[in-house]
Amino acid sequence: MKKVVLFSIYCLISFCFLFAKTISTIIIDPGHGGKDPGALGKTTQEKEINLELALNLQENLLSLMPEKQVLLTRDSDIYITLKDRVKVIEKYKDSIFISLHANSSTYTSATGYEIFYSKKLTKNKELALTLLEKIESDFPSLRNRGLKNGNLFVLENSDVPSVLIEIGFISNENEEKLISSSEFLLKLSQTISKALSFYCSKEEESR
């Protein structure tokens, strides 16, 4: 009897170890959409920038890590509540979550990118820092505003490593032109993909 119990425990541990080893899914969350345009620039809307970047990112991630599932909370111009975005995270316990946004300020001189994370999980900061460092090295001419904590619904309600990237300011005329250009969004998606691939391999090695 004792042997059976021990064997069962051994099987359970092996099973958990086997299935906890990899990050199976990357969830990309293009902010806003549909009736919610997000921040408004002179010629563009935030929701369009977020979606174009998300679609690029999905394609890049799938070519870099074909073994992973890459999901989008929206892949078209539709409105989704924050609660529904969180529901997607809840379905995939072994995932990481990246929300994409563009910033806005009443100070039109404000520029730069920043990454929000929640202190809820220590892994959130590791993920945020990996992304920040990679963006800084690939885009040295952009202003790095650093890591930020903020009480953001999707981050506070996520139980997997999660970050929210504000890629730049749509309220600054020059930065709006830059961050809405297809060339920039393609290059940034490559940068984010490489950072995520690096994070996943480091994370999986340590498991």
Ligand SMILES: [Zn+2]
């Ligand atoms: Zn936003």
